[in-house]
Amino acid sequence: MPSSVMPTSRIDGRQSPAAVSTAGLRKSYGDKTVLNGIDLHIPAGSVFALLGPNGAGKTTTVHILSTLIAADSGRAQVAGHDVATSPDGVRAAIGVTGQFSAVDGLITGEENMLLMADLHHLSKREARRTTAELLERFDLVEAANKPASSYSGGMKRRLDIAMTLVGDPRIIFLDEPTTGLDPRSRHNMWQIIRELVSDGVTVLLTTQYLQEADELADRIAVLHEGRIAAEGTADELKRLIPGGHVRLRFCDPSTYRCAADAIREVTRDDEALSLQIPSDGSQRELRSILDRLDRAGIEADELTVHTPDLDDVFFALTGSNQPNQPNQPNQPKEAVR
Amino acid sequence: MSSLALAVRDASTMLRRNLLHARRYPSLTLNLLLTPVVLLLLFVYIFGDVMSAGIGGGGADRSAYIAYLVPGIALMTIGGTVVGTAVSVSNDMTEGIMARFRTMAIHRGSVLIGHVVGSVLQSVMSVVIVGAVAVAIGFRSTDATALEWLAAFGLLALVALALTWIAVGMGMVSPNAEAAGNNALPLIVLPLISSAFVPVDAMPGWFQPIAEYQPFTPAIETLRGLLLGSEIGHNGWLAIVWCLALSALGYLWSKAVFNRDPK
Numbered sequence A: 001m002p003s004s005v006m007p008t009s010r011i012d013g014r015q016s017p018a019a020v021s022t023a024g025l026r027k028s029y030g031d032k033t034v035l036n037g038i039d040l041h042i043p044a045g046s047v048f049a050l051l052g053p054n055g056a057g058k059t060t061t062v063h064i065l066s067t068l069i070a071a072d073s074g075r076a077q078v079a080g081h082d083v084a085t086s087p088d089g090v091r092a093a094i095g096v097t098g099q100f101s102a103v104d105g106l107i108t109g110e111e112n113m114l115l116m117a118d119l120h121h122l123s124k125r126e127a128r129r130t131t132a133e134l135l136e137r138f139d140l141v142e143a144a145n146k147p148a149s150s151y152s153g154g155m156k157r158r159l160d161i162a163m164t165l166v167g168d169p170r171i172i173f174l175d176e177p178t179t180g181l182d183p184r185s186r187h188n189m190w191q192i193i194r195e196l197v198s199d200g201v202t203v204l205l206t207t208q209y210l211q212e213a214d215e216l217a218d219r220i221a222v223l224h225e226g227r228i229a230a231e232g233t234a235d236e237l238k239r240l241i242p243g244g245h246v247r248l249r250f251c252d253p254s255t256y257r258c259a260a261d262a263i264r265e266v267t268r269d270d271e272a273l274s275l276q277i278p279s280d281g282s283q284r285e286l287r288s289i290l291d292r293l294d295r296a297g298i299e300a301d302e303l304t305v306h307t308p309d310l311d312d313v314f315f316a317l318t319g320s321n322q323p324n325q326p327n328q329p330n331q332p333k334e335a336v337r
Numbered sequence B: 001m002s003s004l005a006l007a008v009r010d011a012s013t014m015l016r017r018n019l020l021h022a023r024r025y026p027s028l029t030l031n032l033l034l035t036p037v038v039l040l041l042l043f044v045y046i047f048g049d050v051m052s053a054g055i056g057g058g059g060a061d062r063s064a065y066i067a068y069l070v071p072g073i074a075l076m077t078i079g080g081t082v083v084g085t086a087v088s089v090s091n092d093m094t095e096g097i098m099a100r101f102r103t104m105a106i107h108r109g110s111v112l113i114g115h116v117v118g119s120v121l122q123s124v125m126s127v128v129i130v131g132a133v134a135v136a137i138g139f140r141s142t143d144a145t146a147l148e149w150l151a152a153f154g155l156l157a158l159v160a161l162a163l164t165w166i167a168v169g170m171g172m173v174s175p176n177a178e179a180a181g182n183n184a185l186p187l188i189v190l191p192l193i194s195s196a197f198v199p200v201d202a203m204p205g206w207f208q209p210i211a212e213y214q215p216f217t218p219a220i221e222t223l224r225g226l227l228l229g230s231e232i233g234h235n236g237w238l239a240i241v242w243c244l245a246l247s248a249l250g251y252l253w254s255k256a257v258f259n260r261d262p263k
Helices: A056-065 A087-093 A109-119 A124-139 A154-164 A183-198 A208-217 A234-239 A253-262 A283-295 A310-316 B003-024 B026-046 B048-054 B062-094 B096-102 B109-134 B146-173 B175-182 B186-195 B205-212 B215-229 B234-260
Strands: A022-027 A030-044 A047-051 A073-078 A094-097 A173-175 A202-207 A219-224 A227-232 A245-249 A266-267 A274-278 A303-307
Touching: A022 A056, A022 B026, A030 A056, A030 A227, A047 A056, A056 A173, A056 A202, A087 A094, A094 A154, A094 A234, A094 A283, A109 A124, A109 A154, A109 B003, A124 A154, A154 A173, A154 A183, A154 B146, A154 B234, A173 A303, A183 A202, A183 A208, A183 A303, A202 A208, A208 B186, A219 A234, A219 A310, A227 A234, A227 B062, A234 A310, A253 A274, A253 A283, B003 B109, B003 B175, B026 B062, B026 B109, B048 B062, B062 B096, B062 B146, B062 B175, B062 B215, B096 B109, B109 B146, B109 B234, B146 B175, B146 B186, B146 B215, B146 B234, B186 B205, B186 B215, B205 B215, B215 B234
Parallel strands: A047 A202, A047 A219, A094 A173, A173 A202
Antiparallel strands: A022 A030, A022 A073, A219 A227, A245 A274, A245 A303, A266 A274
């Protein structure tokens, strides 16, 4: 399948099919199955989001891919190296920012950076240059000489990522990079991640936030109970479920009834006096609805257009015990709304 | 880079990190020094008259008791220092920084080696400080040769290595720093039931084997022999065997725990 092969010339100087690929990854703790067969294919240079609620297996996946723990079965390759047989090859290519801050709180931000530089065997000059550059880029120059334990949550996260970038990893794992951050820090973090991508690195991030996956990721895998419930671009995932509709609300019951008669294919909500009309929200469909209302001389008190967002997808996919097969949009499925 | 050069380079980076911690937070190290110094002063100046009457067949003076006390206090100092090691190892293991180290292409054991070397260096430094206090209040070795002094230091370093590896293991299995401090407490308490303060034959008969064959007593008796000229006997090789056995045990234990998948 050479047509789908992405060149990853900067990794090891040779071609490899994907920055990250896994097949049938399984892991359980005792009788609790955490991962139940994970297949991933992440092209180099892309951003891939693992989306799922707590306990879905996101962190376990990242831990296996970053050589922190071993899978029970299945194979995983990162940067062309097998995580089980060549962990050091994997480690040399990756940068990991875990869910919990991985900075040394007892020493200063700058010392943390220099520690990383030493562990990457940079020369003294390179170490100073890289440290200064990254501290500047992550807006930590002022705090550089304060102990990292005194940093705010957002600053710690920035230092964490800055430390991860020492040594220029080509594949970066970010485990819930914005959990616990305030909105401003979250947006800063998004900006940082976008900049990483523009440098050509591959990013695998996990998140509980649909908006975050939508904003950042080229492809998204929805993880649910240790399986991939669905995978695709944000748009592909949205198309998986029939959630788009136009909603009309009325104050007067008689107008409501007239409207329900005038536009036939509707879902009625008699208590709320609202009508739900399936629609993709296109101009043409909206016009036809409005035309029909006009002909009947009805004016709705409120009209809203709902396009399915990732929340709908998420709840639809994770609300049931039988997840959709990936990339099969033709399975009609009741959206939980 | 060869794997040995890699190990040396990464371990010395980790050692620098540990020494930086110690330099940045001297109060932790000083706190651990406080116990042996206070005990030294307490036993010499408060209990000294009674205690000195109990050694050497009675009639020994205070300076003789200081001399008797110092080897035990020196080992207690090492015990106290490695409690700090257990705490800092536990801190590392429970913090995210360990996960970072584990996902980097560095020598795997370098974190632990850094702790061990740092701890041995700190122990020796602590012994020197406590030793200086002892000299200030009147401790003198009786005609120890340069070689005997060297051997004494060698033994202290070996004890430090042994206790450090045990402390590293304790730090690794402790869920948090407080627990690590508690788990390592025996390393301070054991000297109390050794020949550090009173001779073993002055203890109740049933207790004597416990005091005599625990690791601290042979080391203390050997130090006494080297610095004060008393009989060393079988204590010399007993002390060395204890140290080597504890080092090996602590090393294997720590390594096994370290290579387990983190939770």
